Amino acid sequence: MKTLKLYQIDAFAEKLFTGNPAAVCVLDSWLDEDLMQKIAMENNLAETAFVVHSGDQYQIRWFTPELEVDLCGHATLASAYVLFQYYNHESDLIRFQSERSGHLTVRREASGELTLDFPVDQLKEVPINEEITIALGAEPLSMYKGKTDYVLIYRNQEEITSMQPNFFLLDKIDARGIIVTAPGNEVDFVSRFFAPSCGIPEDPVTGSAHTSLTPYWAKSLGKENMLAKQLSQRGGTLKCALRGDRVLITGKAKPYLRGEIML
Template sequence: MKQKIYQIDAFTDRLFGGNPAAVCIMDSWLDRGLMQKIAEENNLAETAFAVKKGDTYELRWFTPETEVDLCGHATLATAFVLFNYYGITENTIQFYSPRSGELNVKKGANGWMTLDFPTDPIVAIRNIAELDNAIGLTPIKTLKGKTDYVMVYNSQQEIEAIQPNFHLLNQLDCRGVIITAPGDDVDFVSRFFAPKCGIPEDPVTGSAHTSLTPYWSEVLGKTKLTAKQLSKRQGNLVCEYLGNRVKISGKAVPYLFGEIDI
């Protein structure tokens, strides 16, 4: 069996920036174990698999170690593939995730695409000593979302300087840890660590911005915000808070087209 595969750099307008994702558009679902092996072989933060069902594309995402509930950059990459290589003429692609419900991506001007995702409500909690030790710097505030912790700091310089202990992070009961602060030239910056999912530091995490956008929208008193993820590859996003939904916009560029011999 031959299966086309694409590798796309998402949330960037330059090659080797943003977050690389693999994309497989399939006629029908493969066995879950086989999809996990493909994701492990790709060894990227996420591999997205999509199957067309009527007017909707069902969508699932796998890290090298597990299937995840939601992935922004791989959804953006999948939309890029469909818009550019599968003859999609409409401006909006409807996706459905068995784990996260209805999602869509709208094509805008000058290469921009916009994700429409459910908001992840976050609540303030007491600082957790194990979490502070793993990150190596006590935050001014700790919050908890559906799957991630959010740690808030004072400055972009603090975010850039943090060197977490990944062994300690891997022992925490969560998908990942988001660290964030006001940005120097954007509204807010962040980094994301998820060693338990096989991703020590994710280059750009769309799903993390479903938590970050409502928080910074309230703090800064505005609904539309600019954001940057401060990984080595870096990524740029524009986010809009709409209550129970979040819009997350970015660009993408192609890196690789290939074929899997299964």
């Protein structure tokens, strides 16, 4: 019987049972893709990250219960936490390489927080999609399309909080996810993220969505450093900074479990 170590980490979490839980498997070499997908399905979390040490960096891939995705922020932050805490990574910087998203880094701050360094997402304004509007039950001020997601801009935090999407209708939209966002009452901006087509009706905290949100709100608010909250049931806080064509996303992580997968 072969066993694999499995870690579950709450990412962008101030305390346990908040933020976004991600599973992490650190491998000696890549497993068959079908097996990684089955493990992610069995874990039934928004994402499971698989990591392989390669020279002075780590290769990384991310799977939802239904498919492999191009980029996942919270599972990358969780993977870095695992490497720092349980694999004795010596420096305060971890370099990841993704075939789908290129070069990514995570830095351990003196505060113990972790900072993701991700490529910025380029947004293009598009006509407001009636199908998405009907599915969300709320008309946005404007709408944008990024690499994989739609971003819909609303007037205030209350519109985001009260939204009750029709996930059956959202599942028919040709996109990884739908991001809804507005100015925050106590933070710079708030958001929610819906991705039923990936098997995730609502993601608790979505690091990758903030590669789209950060440049938009930096331009809209006229500031490069911002505080954001994702208004899911679990909730999560993210410090976001725009640095040219990169986005820095900082948050905390809390360990939930360590175990073994028996294959």
